[in-house]
Structures are given as structure tokens and as C-alpha cells.
Amino acid sequence: MERVCELKEKVLAGGAITRQEALELAQAPYDALCAAADEIRKARCGNGFDLCTIINGKCGRCSEDCKYCAQSAHYHTSCTESYPLLPTEELLAGAKHNEAQGVLRYSIVTSGKRLSDAEVDQVCESIRAIRSQTSLGVCISFGLLNEAQFRRLKEAGADRVHCNLESSARYFPEVCTTHTYQEKIDTLKAAKRAGLSICSGGILGLGETMEDRIDMVLTARELGVKSVPVNLLNPIPGTPYAGNRVLSEEELCRCVAVFRGNTYLQELTLLRRQQENKVRVEKVGDGFKITLTITDIGSDLMSLSLFLPTEKECEQVRRRFLNDPALLYKGTMALLTGDMETFGDLTPSDRDLFA
Numbered sequence: 001m002e003r004v005c006e007l008k009e010k011v012l013a014g015g016a017i018t019r020q021e022a023l024e025l026a027q028a029p030y031d032a033l034c035a036a037a038d039e040i041r042k043a044r045c046g047n048g049f050d051l052c053t054i055i056n057g058k059c060g061r062c063s064e065d066c067k068y069c070a071q072s073a074h075y076h077t078s079c080t081e082s083y084p085l086l087p088t089e090e091l092l093a094g095a096k097h098n099e100a101q102g103v104l105r106y107s108i109v110t111s112g113k114r115l116s117d118a119e120v121d122q123v124c125e126s127i128r129a130i131r132s133q134t135s136l137g138v139c140i141s142f143g144l145l146n147e148a149q150f151r152r153l154k155e156a157g158a159d160r161v162h163c164n165l166e167s168s169a170r171y172f173p174e175v176c177t178t179h180t181y182q183e184k185i186d187t188l189k190a191a192k193r194a195g196l197s198i199c200s201g202g203i204l205g206l207g208e209t210m211e212d213r214i215d216m217v218l219t220a221r222e223l224g225v226k227s228v229p230v231n232l233l234n235p236i237p238g239t240p241y242a243g244n245r246v247l248s249e250e251e252l253c254r255c256v257a258v259f260r261g262n263t264y265l266q267e268l269t270l271l272r273r274q275q276e277n278k279v280r281v282e283k284v285g286d287g288f289k290i291t292l293t294i295t296d297i298g299s300d301l302m303s304l305s306l307f308l309p310t311e312k313e314c315e316q317v318r319r320r321f322l323n324d325p326a327l328l329y330k331g332t333m334a335l336l337t338g339d340m341e342t343f344g345d346l347t348p349s350d351r352d353l354f355a
Contacts, residue, residue: 004028007261008036012043016221017261022214025258030250037257052139053098057123058085058110064178066166067240068203068233071111077238085110085119088126095130106130107139107162113179114143124156131157139199144179144187150194161191162199164229168215171208188223200225204255205233205247217259230256 007021060082061073070079095106127138140153141162163184172181188198202216220228235244
């Protein structure tokens with residue numbers, strides 16, 4: 001308990017915890033750890049929340065063999081949809097729709113190891129159109145690009161690059177063999193040299209240890225990453241990780257609380273990797289993903305990810321949950337753990353929104 005308070009004060013004073021200190025926190029009493037993380041969250045982030053959109057700009061038949069992914073061409077999953085890079089008209093229409101819903105950031109994500117030069121040229125046109133006709137920030141996730149390509153994308157109006165580390169350098173070869181951890185690091189460094197901010201996190205539940213999780217976040221810190229998405233694996237039938245155990249609520253919160261102890265991470269976003277079957281993929285394409293920061297729940301900074309294809313559903317979430325953080329937390333944990341029955345005070349209509 002005293003050690004947790006000591007390390008909390010170190011972070012609040014602007015210090016950085018070491019790897020050994022992070023490992024100590026991982027073994028600390030759960031309630032004390034979460035309470036300390038919440039103090040750091042309040043001091044660093046307050047009670048605000050962010051709305052961001054993700055659009056699946058290019059889908060399916062990915063050449064990479066990431067063992068968690070339904071879109072990999074190496075595995076037989078229910079994700080059979082495949083389409084090339086969306087044209088400017090579709091990406092712009094999605095941006096305008098989401099801006100009207102109050103979204104601040106529009107993230108274009110594509111499958112594959114990297115976009116070709118021709119595809120980069122095409123999406124630069126789309127980004128220019130989005131930036132000239134909306135006020136949205138544009139985030140890009142286009143794979144392992146080089147500095148020259150990132151400079152073109154920045155000139156077009158992109159301001160943030162997403163490239164997940166996924167896990168530690170030690171464990172990554174167990175996750176993917178078609179590209180290396182160093183390639184990811186080189187990509188993030190190239191984006192930063194091009195003047196873009198960088199976003200990079202990983203997935204919990206791949207079979208990694210707590211040490212791997214901590215090493216991933218410390219690597220992100222060394223790279224100057226300010227926004228860290230933390231995904232919870234949803235084991236997808238047909239992938240090598242189909243039989244993986246999903247982390248419990250306590251394991252998940254413990255990980256996020258330890259991550260929150262990293263003073264340099266300005267944004268920590270908790271997401272559940274949704275089933276990427278045909279229905280989900282269509283919702284990514286047609287609708288958008290809302291990320292809501294949960295506030296005043298006595299644990300730590302988390303976020304809720306929902307796929308909401310209609311304006312009506314977006315408004316339902318706003319009305320029902322944004323003024324009730326405790327209920328939003330219960331819905332989030334039901335979503336993350338897949339156990340709706342544990343959270344009995346969610347109404348049937350609430351459950352439909354979190355399903």
C-alpha cells in the first residue's frame with residue numbers, strides 16, 4: 001500500500017516509473033492500485049471523453065499472418081468481405097456524417113502490410129478533401145510506410161499515425177512472422193520524423209506475460225508515443241488464437257492501472273477487439289466507432305468501443321450513458337468480458353446497445 005502511494009506521488013510529480021517499479025505495481029493490492037491510477041487519471045486527463053471514428057478503408061485478404069486477425073488471408077474465418085481502397089467520395093461522406101455527430105477525429109484504417117505508392121496518392125486526395133470540407137483531425141493506419149510517404153500524407157492533412165506494437169519485442173514473433181517488431185518501430189520513427197504524432201499500443205490476451213505488457217508500454221514511451229490503444233483480444237474462430245482465454249475484469253483493470261502509471265502517456269484508450277465477421281465489418285464500413293472515456297468510476301482511465309451504424313443509436317448512447325458514468329462502466333465491462341448477466345441492472349435496451 002505504501003509502495004503504491006510512493007510510486008503514485010512519483011508519477012504525479014512528473015517522474016517516470018522504471019520497469020522494476022511497474023512489475024511491483026502489477027503485484028500490488030488491487031483496490032489500492034486502481035485508486036492510485038484513478039488519481040493519476042484525474043490529474044492528467046480530468047473527466048473528459050473523446051469521440052473518434054474509425055472507417056475500414058480497405059478490407060480483407062491481408063498478406064500478413066497476425067494470429068489474432070480475421071482479415072488475414074492465412075486463416076479461414078467468417079470474415080469473407082474484401083474490397084479495395086475506398087474512393088474519396090465514400091471516405092468524405094463518412095467524414096461529414098461523423099462530424100455531424102460530434103466526432104473530432106476520423107481514422108482511416110486499411111488491411112495489408114502497407115499501401116502502395118499509387119494508393120498513398122489516392123488517399124492523399126481523400127484526406128485533402130476531408131480536411132478542406134470538415135474540421136475533423138485525420139488519423140491514418142496504412143501499415144509499414146516510409147518517411148517519404150508519411151511526408152506526403154502529412155502535407156495532405158493527416159496529423160496522426162497509428163501502428164500498434166501489439167506486444168513486446170520478445171513475444172512479437174509468436175504473434176506474427178510476416179513482418180518484424182523492428183519494422184514497426186522503424187515505421188513509428190519514420191512517421192515522427194515526418195512531423196506526425198504517433199499512436200501505438202497492443203492487444204491483451206495473446207498469451208503474453210505481464211512482463212511483455214509492461215515492456216510494450218515502455219517501448220511506446222521510449223518512442224515518444226502519446227496515445228496508447230489497449231485492446232482486449234476477442235478470440236475469433238478460424239484464427240490460431242481462437243481458443244485463447246479472455247482476460248478477466250480484474251486482470252484487465254490491473255493492466256490498465258499499471259499502464260496509467262506511465263507519466264508520458266497522455267491518452268490511454270481501452271478497446272475490445274470485436275468479432276470481425278461480416279456483420280461487424282459492414283458496421284465498420286457503414287457506421288462508426290465511438291470511443292467514450294469513462295469518468296468518476298473509481299478505477300482508471302478506460303474507454304468504451306461501440307459499433308453504431310445509425311444516427312438514432314448514437315443519440316441513444318449519448319442520452320442514456322454520458323450522464324451516468326457508473327452505468328456506462330457496467331456496460332463497458334459487460335462488453336469487454338462478454339458477460340451481460342453479471343450486470344443485472346442493465347435493461348434489455350441497454351444490453352442491445354452493448355451487444
